[in-house]
Structure formats: C-alpha cells, structure tokens
Amino acid sequence: MRDPRLPAAFLQPGTSSFSDFLADQAPDLLPGRRAVPQGHAGGQAGDLAPHGTTIVAATFGGGVVMAGDRRATMGNIIAQRDIEKVFPADEFSAVGIAGSAGIAVEMVRLFQTELEHYEKIEGTTLSMDGKANRLAALIRGNLGMAMQGLAVVPLFAGYDLASDSGRIFSYDVTGGRYEETAFHSVGSGSLFARGSLKKLYRADLDESGCVTAVVQALYDAADDDSATGGPDLTRRIFPVVQVITADGGRRLADADVAAVADQVIAGRMARPDGPVAPLVEGGQA
Amino acid sequence: MSMPFYVSPEQLMKDRADFARKGIGRGRSVVAVQHADGVLFATENPSQALHKVSEIYDRIAFAAVGRYNEFENLRIAGVRLADMRGYAYDRRDVTGRGLANAYAQTLGTIFSSGGEKPYEVELFVAEIGDTAADDQLYRLTYDGQVADEHGFAVMGGAADVVGGYLEERYTEGASLADAVRLAVAALGHTDADDRVIPATDLEVAVLDRTRSQPRKFTRLRAARLDELLGERGPAEHAPADAAGGPGADGSDGSDEPPIAPV
Numbered sequence: 001m002r003d004p005r006l007p008a009a010f011l012q013p014g015t016s017s018f019s020d021f022l023a024d025q026a027p028d029l030l031p032g033r034r035a036v037p038q039g040h041a042g043g044q045a046g047d048l049a050p051h052g053t054t055i056v057a058a059t060f061g062g063g064v065v066m067a068g069d070r071r072a073t074m075g076n077i078i079a080q081r082d083i084e085k086v087f088p089a090d091e092f093s094a095v096g097i098a099g100s101a102g103i104a105v106e107m108v109r110l111f112q113t114e115l116e117h118y119e120k121i122e123g124t125t126l127s128m129d130g131k132a133n134r135l136a137a138l139i140r141g142n143l144g145m146a147m148q149g150l151a152v153v154p155l156f157a158g159y160d161l162a163s164d165s166g167r168i169f170s171y172d173v174t175g176g177r178y179e180e181t182a183f184h185s186v187g188s189g190s191l192f193a194r195g196s197l198k199k200l201y202r203a204d205l206d207e208s209g210c211v212t213a214v215v216q217a218l219y220d221a222a223d224d225d226s227a228t229g230g231p232d233l234t235r236r237i238f239p240v241v242q243v244i245t246a247d248g249g250r251r252l253a254d255a256d257v258a259a260v261a262d263q264v265i266a267g268r269m270a271r272p273d274g275p276v277a278p279l280v281e282g283g284q285a
Numbered sequence: 286m287s288m289p290f291y292v293s294p295e296q297l298m299k300d301r302a303d304f305a306r307k308g309i310g311r312g313r314s315v316v317a318v319q320h321a322d323g324v325l326f327a328t329e330n331p332s333q334a335l336h337k338v339s340e341i342y343d344r345i346a347f348a349a350v351g352r353y354n355e356f357e358n359l360r361i362a363g364v365r366l367a368d369m370r371g372y373a374y375d376r377r378d379v380t381g382r383g384l385a386n387a388y389a390q391t392l393g394t395i396f397s398s399g400g401e402k403p404y405e406v407e408l409f410v411a412e413i414g415d416t417a418a419d420d421q422l423y424r425l426t427y428d429g430q431v432a433d434e435h436g437f438a439v440m441g442g443a444a445d446v447v448g449g450y451l452e453e454r455y456t457e458g459a460s461l462a463d464a465v466r467l468a469v470a471a472l473g474h475t476d477a478d479d480r481v482i483p484a485t486d487l488e489v490a491v492l493d494r495t496r497s498q499p500r501k502f503t504r505l506r507a508a509r510l511d512e513l514l515g516e517r518g519p520a521e522h523a524p525a526d527a528a529g530g531p532g533a534d535g536s537d538g539s540d541e542p543p544i545a546p547v
Binding site: 026120 | 334336340341358359361362363364368369371372373386387390391394498500
C-alpha cells in the first residue's frame with residue numbers, strides 16, 4: 001500500500017462480506033478470478049497440481065466429527081504424505097477439501113477470513129446455514145477453473161448452536177449445496193468410505209465411537225483407492241480428525257488419533273476387511 | 286454580498302481542535318491498562334450492542350471515544366485493512382503499528398483538510414506480543430497525532446481525574462483481577478466521590494496472551510466481571526446529568542443528533 005492513508009473505500013459503510021469487499025478492492029486476490037491459460041489445460045491441469053483426496057464426516061449425539069487422510073497426489077505420483085486437508089473454519093465449524101489442493105487451501109483461507117470478518121464487523125456469528133451458503137458462493141466463483149480441471153469440492157460440517165446438533169453440508173463444483181444426514185464423504189475414495197460408514201455408522205455412537213468409525217472409513221478408502229493414504233505406520237502419520245461440539249471445535253491430538261488408528265490396524269490384522277456387520281437387523285455377526 | 290474574512294491558519298486550526306476536543310470531552314472515559322497477561326480496556330457503557338472496544342485482529346484491539354458513527358467507520362476500515370493484509374500476506378504480518386499509522390494519516394488528513402469537519406474521536410490501538418515487554422499501546426488523537434503509551438492510558442471526558450487516580454495506584458505486572466479492579470475503580474472516581482459502577486453498565490475487554498486460540502481478544506461479561514471484582518458495596522448507575530452527559534458519546538441532548546440509545 002503506497003498511500004499510508006486508509007483508502008476511501010475502506011471508510012465507506014457497506015458490505016460485511018470480506019470476499020465481496022475483496023472483489024471490489026483487490027479482485028486479483030480471489031482464487032476464482034485468476035485466469036488459467038486456455039488450451040492445453042483441460043484434463044491435464046489436474047495432473048500438474050497436487051490433488052487432495054478423501055474427507056469423511058459423521059454426526060453423533062453431541063456434535064460432528066470430520067477427518068481427512070494425509071495424501072496428495074499428482075497423477076500417479078504421491079505429491080505429499082502429510083498434507084492437511086481438514087481445517088477449522090471458525091470456532092464451531094470445519095471444512096475439509098478434496099480437489100486441487102492449491103486452490104482449495106486458498107479457498108479455505110478466504111472462507112476462514114470471510115467468517116471472521118463478518119463476526120468482527122457485525123458483532124455476531126453467521127448462522128450455520130449462512131456459513132454454508134457463503135461457502136457455496138465461493139465455490140460458484142471457482143466454476144471457471146473447475147471447468148478446466150481445477151475443481152474444488154469441500155465438505156463442510158459444524159455444530160449448529162440454534163438447533164443444538166451437528167450438521168454436514170456437501171457441495172458440487174457449481175456451488176450446489178446439499179445438507180447430508182448422519183454422515184458423508186467426498187473425494188476419490190469417498191465411495192469406499194461411504195460404503196464403510198453405511199455398515200459401521202449408528203445413530204447412538206458417542207464421540208470416541210464416531211472417531212473410530214471415520215478412521216475405519218478412511219482405512220477402507222485407502223484400501224481400495226490408490227489416491228487415498230492409509231495410516232503410515234513407519235512415519236507415524238495418521239488422519240487429521242476435527243471434533244466439533246457445543247464447546248467449540250478442536251483437532252484431536254496426534255497421539256489420540258494414533259491410538260485409535262493402532263486399534264483399527266490391530267483389528268485388521270485379524271480381519272483385513274474390517275468389522276463385520278450383521279446380515280439382518282438385530283442378527284448376530 | 287458577504288465579505289470573505291481573513292482567518293489566520295493558527296486560528297483556523299485552533300478552532301478545529303477546540304471543536305473536536307469539545308465533542309470528545311462529552312463522552313465517558315475509556316481506560317486501557319497493561320497487565321501481566323495483556324492489555325485491558327474498560328469503559329462505562331450500558332449499551333450491549335454499541336461497543337466502544339472491539340477486536341481488530343488476532344492480537345490487535347481498538348477502543349474509541351467520541352462520535353459513534355465516526356469511530357465505527359474507522360473500526361470497520363481497520364478490520365478491512367487487517368483482514369486484507371492478513372489474507373494477502375500472513376496473519377503475522379498484520380501489526381498494530383501499521384494500523385496506528387494508517388489511522389494517524391487518515392485522521393491527520395481529515396483534520397487539516399478545509400472541506401471536511403474534523404473527526405471528534407480519540408482512539409486506542411493496542412497490540413500484545415509474546416511477553417508483557419512486547420505489548421504496545423498507541424493513543425491517537427483527532428488531529429492524527431500518535432503517542433506510544435506505557436502502563437495505562439485514559440481518553441474521553443474526565444480523563445484527567447481518572448488518569449490521576451491511575452497514576453497513583455498503577456503497578457506493573459498486575460494480575461487480570463487486579464487490573465480490572467483498578468480500571469473499574471478509576472472509572473467510578475470523581476473529585477467529589479467514588480461511585481461503584483454496576484457490572485452490567487461496564488464494557489470490559491482484554492487482549493489475553495494466555496488464550497490458546499490465535500484470536501486473543503475476549504469480552505468480560507457481567508457475570509465474569511462480578512467474579513473478578515468481588516464484593517464492592519452497593520452499585521449506583523451513572524447520574525443522568527453527570528459530567529459525561531445523558532447519552533453515550535457525543536450526544537449531550539441539546540443540538541446534537543441522538544447517537545447511542547442508552
């Protein structure tokens with residue numbers, strides 16, 4: 001900033017949205033506004049930059065759990081082994097990202113700033129639906145890049161203080177916003193993770209049960225999807241797990257996640273396909 | 286046809302300064318006190334919605350006296366500046382010094398430009414560091430002057446009386462509870478007597494280094510204040526015709542438009 005004074009636009013009353021303000025004042029800082037050269041991008045742009053893979057989220061009685069594996073891929077290459085793809089969006093919500101990692105991380109930063117900015121200007125936090133809609137608007141702004149292979153598909157979860165429950169929202173590349181019940185998963189391994197959660201998830205799970213269920217689901221995703229990283233025992237790299245309850249969100253300590261992962265792996269040593277679900281409701285396993 | 290009168294620049298500036306000072310003097314004081322865990326702000330403000338103390342960024346807070354609409358504008362501009370810088374660079378790159386400088390340049394330009402009326406505001410910008418020695422407290426006046434304050438600072442109406450009280454009793458490295466007690470006692474102090482301000486009429490906020498979250502700003506609500514202040518004797522609301530005037534900042538009930546409904 002060359003002029004040390006506050007620009008006139010800063011002093012004008014108006015929007016409490018940071019991204020709207022940015023669109024007016026510094027549009028080049030918005031992730032979706034950057035021009036990607038036409039032509040040879042197409043499906044290839046996706047192979048030029050790292051991709052985040054599987055994110056799962058599940059609700060329990062007192063809140064919601066979100067977890068993500070640690071792998072980023074670039075075509076057939078593992079770009080990073082310990083990438084973090086689950087971030088706190090604010091005190092009561094978290095966002096997990098699948099898709100082009102670079103753009104996704106930038107979008108998360110913008111989304112975090114957006115929520116904090118609103119809170120500071122208005123003196124109150126956005127409603128859970130308000131937050132979900134703002135994220136939808138940011139994704140919609142990225143549609144141009146998504147068409148060229150640089151798509152971002154986040155999963156958003158949080159604790160709704162108005163309804164006293166954990167809630168999960170999924171998105172598509174056009175900014176479509178869909179509320180999910182109980183559990184959901186996005187990314188390349190999401191089909192396997194969702195199948196796993198279908199059999200493991202129960203509405204009466206408590207926090208630790210819910211954490212175990214999502215770690216199991218990520219294991220199943222890594223088992224069948226080459227782009228999803230499983231627990232890395234030699235390097236002790238385990239999923240990032242974010243738990244959000246009425247007291248706010250917190251990231252589980254690595255040691256706690258490691259303990260759950262070790263338990264899951266111990267079980268898989270006996271039965272590699274994981275826990276067995278009963279064939280009919282109420283039947284014996 | 287009216288005759289253009291010659292007014293010397295000295296007189297012009299003096300008139301503008303008197304005008305701004307008069308507006309600022311009508312409001313109640315805001316106190317900033319540095320203590321072991323950070324910086325505390327306190328003021329008597331019965332409104333729960335119209336704040337005089339606010340968060341700007343992770344480690345930066347803002348407090349103001351004077352006209353609400355004017356300092357609210359400056360506050361929003363500060364939040365925008367901080368968020369934009371933090372987004373474009375990094376959260377660590379947003380500094381209190383940078384913000385204080387932007388405010389000073391803005392207030393200075395408005396004060397000395399002939400077209401606009403000067404802002405009737407005074408501001409505190411505080412930033413906490415990793416240790417108490419790194420804490421910074423800036424005080425900005427209506428004409429764009431910046432002062433680096435140490436220990437404590439007071440602005441607004443009755444600033445001399447409240448400042449004098451603090452001067453006698455302030456100690457470095459006090460605990461949060463001691464700092465709150467001192468600040469609140471100072472606000473209730475007048476030359477005539479000492480008043481116990483009800484906790485519900487206080488607006489108190491701190492930049493607290495000990496918070497685990499990156500955002501260190503937190504408001505101390507009435508219940509927490511009562512806990513920190515302990516037993517103080519019977520509380521008394523501000524008299525309606527006190528030196529501070531009936532309204533909050535800048536509204537003295539005469540020819541001024543109403544600003545804060547309190």
